[in-house]
Amino acid sequence: MDQGFRNRVDATQDERARVRLLVASGQWKRAEPDADRFQRFAAKRIEIRTRSGAEAIQRGSLDYQPVSFLDEGAVVRRAVAFVEATYGTTSTTGSGFMISPRLFITNQHVIPHAEAAMGASIVFDRELDEFGRPRATTTFRLDPAAFALFSDESELDYALIAVGPRLAGDRELAGFGYCPLSNAPDKHVVGMNTNIIQHPLGQRKLISIRNNLLVVRTETTLLYETDTQVGSSGSPVFNDDWEVVALHHWGEPFLRRVDDEGKPVPQEVNEGIRVSALVGHLMARRGELPLAALPLLVQALELGERASVRSSGPSLGPPRPTAPPAPTPRPVAQPLHNPHSEANPMTASPSGTSVEFMVPLRITVALGADGPSVVTAQAPGVSQAGSVAPVLALGHPLARASEAIRVDSNYGNRSGYREDFVPGAHLPLPTLRGDLADQVAPLRATEPDAASGELKYEHFSIKLHRTKHLAIFTATNIDGETYLAVDRDTGEVKASEGEKWFKDPRVSESFTLNQDFYSAWSTYFDRGHLTRRTDPTWGTPEQAERANADTYHFANCSPQHFRFNQKARFWQGVERYILETGVLAQEVRRALCVFSGPIFDDTIDRWADDVQIPSSFFKVVVWRGADKLKAVGLVVDQGPLLDEARVNLGPPTAPSHVDVKQWRVAIRSIEKRTGLDFGADVRAADTIRQAGQPDVGAEAVSGILLRSLGDIEL
Template identity: 40%
Template sequence: MYQPQELQQIVEQRLEQTRRQRLHSHTEIQQGRPDLAEDDPQRRARFEAHMSGDAPVNAEKVWGDADFVDAVFLLVGSRAARAVARIVTDAGRTPLGTGFLVSPRVLITNNHVLEDAASAGDAWVQFNYELDETFTPRPPDVYALRPDLYFHAVSWQDLDFTLVAVGERLQGTGSLSAQGYCPLSDRPDKHAKGATVNIVQHPGGDYKKLVLRGNRIVARTDKVLHYEADTEGGSSGSPVFNDAWEVVALHHWGSPHLSTALPDGQPLGTLVNEGVRISAIVESLRAARDHLPNPYLDEVLAASAQSRPQGSAASPPAMETLPSPAPVEARLSVPIEITVRLGTPGPVQTGPAPTAPSGPERVRVDRNYGNRPGFDGAFLPGLGVPLADIVAPVQRQIAPLLAGPSSGLLSYQHFSVVMNGGRRLAFLTATNIDGATYIPIDRSTGQPAAEAAEGDQWFEDTRIDPALTVTQPFYSANSRTFDRGHLTRRSDPTWGTPEKAVRANADTFHFTNCSPQHWLFNESVKYWQGVERHYLEFGATLDRSRLSVLQGPVFAPDDPVYTDTAGRDLQVPVQFWKLVLRVQNGVPQATALLVSQRDLLPLPRKPVLPGGDGSPPDVTTFLTSVAHLQDQTGLNFTSLAPYDTFRPPPAIPHAEGAPLRAITSWADLP
């Protein structure tokens, strides 16, 4: 099983090995000489001859900044992309990563995605999980995996790949043969340092995405390639193609650079990634065939003789009909060194090398929900928060659980959620925040890190009926309007021990903690997002280092209706509320806020430019009274009302006369 500590050791061991190589590549690329990044003249010449002559797609300019390729580049790329699939578990609920067909019946992915035959047997593969030309989701073709027929793995510490047979179709109307396959080839002229690569992936378990060209190979060992490209959790197992759409690597790691500039000050990209070289995988498979022959493995190696992706647009060579083999599992651990996602090229350093632990790009959630303490109502000294009393007025509307307390309370690490069964969204989330023991979590590793970033892989909670939760089909159907918005923020509950912080980070990515938020909402609501940090940093007394935050949507009868991919309607909340509880200098305080996304809803998704046309519109966050929040939500906040910090303005320019005060600066917060 993947171990962060062991991975950290590998990173430290390999850091110095490729430092100079990556520095050389970056220097040549930055100075407009990417061809000179390849320091092997024979490889450079073979690669250039192949790409401009006998490659399936001829690149008219192999080096430099010009993006001249034959128009057939798009056709062949589309054919190659058909072989790429999303790997899921929990009957399609939880995305694990990406994989692709390497023969008519065999799929490859990372070993850290499918670690053993048992995990492969529980997984499905979804082909055509993508948007069509009208940005409408295509109905995927879903297949079971059959590790009982063929399973071959090399551990994540080594070459990190798993081959598994694809079984019967579970959903859809297509055929497996129509997906084609991407053969594995060990020919020595498929890549060179300085050349561009293309990645087809399901980042974060989302629809199929392509990262095209502009992504340069910067380093190479006998086993791996390092390249710069955009990948996220869920990209593990993606094919890395050259510009002729030949697979050159199996993507498996990604994390930030150790520095962000060359010695002369030129800026570097923020990510470098690693993929296992296909030539190393083919060599390993040939050695495995010598020890344990298998018809499925023979099929993969026979397909490797092909020089282009095979599919319906260009019929593959005839394959001999293979007999159904006896179940075979071959697990191979090759005694080799592997480099994993290392730091950026930079000057040779003296003293201990800085480290940046990397990790497989797969988010993991602890399904042992019995170890979650949930929200603590006595977390703040002198200010009790009786959650059961707060939700008592809506108790009959709370979604029942398949497993858990009859109250419907879903406990997570340092926060709890109560679901509205009719609206399929949370009535509220209640979170304890301890600034004194806060630990930021890095999204690409899921482990403690110096900086935290947002993530995109979401999970269903098995304790509640999926029909009572808004899940991915809604966000897929409405991706041009809505993002999957956290209620309890990802960074709020990540405190305590590293183990608890990691668990809390993953817990916030449950759909129960999610509400449809307009895509501009997170970019434009400054005070709404920052209020927790403001109060944690406002002063240094011990009692200011803790907060309890209650928040959720305001369910109004006139909320607009949107439809998911299954034709099911959802009333999307327009307003959100937040109640920040704290004790300052021994005095309990409760600050209530309201914000609306109504004015954003007509705006379709498009790039947001800094300044000028395309800038995100202002969205006003209002301070309000605890009593008004109670009226809006139907919840019972009477025990917290005595601590209300709201002071209404002298005149309230609001049509309904509601107690609201706009926040225009941090000084407006009480």
């Protein structure tokens, strides 16, 4: 028997009795001594119940469980396996579970060292099915040569080992899943119930659920009263959200009570190693591993960190449709290289393609004798060498760093978007149809033409939505002769982004999302430009610098998933592509007008607190071709990205194999989805009507899935 464990049992007898008494009297919420911890735990539980459905909460109690409790438990139980280790003349059995796609954890007193691991095997699905019949099992060998890390039984008592080849059965290892180790501070409180999935006495898999009290917490352990036996060592201890809170390793009778007949009833106290202690210990031991093994541990820790973010950070709410959606024709997509595929360019279904990405933000600070001189924020794939680009042939550089951006507070010198910018054409601001016209956010009463709501900046204008706190649209003039470089192959802008954003005093703050929102929801969103920073940077050096700074107003900002800029490459580079290949009229300057903005759809949009997050964004580009006016419409869909929360700002993981969808669409379709009217001239100029393009009827929502900028017929 471990003497340290015995000492902890004796020392906590009074505290455990107090907890049992509080629970028995219905006052379990008073058992947790840390009030802040209990508030975090309770807030998360109530939020989860609310998302699961109203029936999950009764009179504010946290005791009721949604039916998903059973389904979720059925999923995580597959990651738990029976362990048998034979080495020399010794044989041990126990339990364990996957913490990542390759790593398996159990107790060190079950598998004491690498030699024992060489002779160990783990058996999945050693259990009865819903009909009481044994399931077909799958057995794997362990591979300590690839990865093995042990902590002595007197310390944290773990054995973390890579899984090797399959020995028997027909299931793939990936099919059993894993239970990540998250050290989020809201996973447990004293007085709550725990759940253990285990192989006691070498039996088929059993579960002890709910009526198991967590009675004591120490720095490295949890003590709980539940039913375990020899063979339960190495089992995962879960809370009611099926998050692992401890690695079970010891059980010991500590108290005898009497039943109604006066006969003694044995009770047990059990000890598990806290997950937070395990995570801290593993992080500290990364330097002990050979380079070939380190990526396996890094992956496991990142999976746990991701679970921690999802546990402790805010979660996007579901769509809030105002009425049942009307039946719509089945959308038809017409990719140029696969005319038989089907998709919807204008609406993203939450049940569509799932996307998983990881994008860091690299922050660079240059230190000199006088302190920091340059601060830049660089996204992956953006060339730092190209972050300084000429505005004019005069060679005047744009500011590289946010601290160099200064907004000209004399807004009276901004002319805004020009309707006559494209020679020989009149392209007014889009008009707003129906109820949308009443949703324009007015300027402050002291501003000229306040009711129009037009915020005029250098070479672009914006109109805000008074209730959605975002722009309805932006309208921008681009002078192609002085346009900043875009990498034609990748569509990425060869310039760094600044990081400071500004409020516009001409409009009430209540009409925009400001820094408080983006800070609170930084696990999901970056501050995304609608009018891109590079689009209006032309003219005199002073105008170019003013335009650059103007794009950093919150009025021009939208919540874009942190993967958005990495994956929407063609979206980023379409203006430059048109300037280079659009066969612009030779007798006039290379002029473009660009309209952009969010697309809202109550039936699919997610919510961040009281903010509706647009699932898609549109862009309409208009120019004069060699013989006539031309226009293209584009839509990019960020909906599939919104289930991924940001894990950290460290080195990026491998990019996902799935890209965000980018579509060439009919301008009429954009008008229908947004309530905007771009005018008859723009609709008539839409090159999607050209020969070889898909037939776009009034009742259809059609589009071309972009795989390259060359897929845009100009």
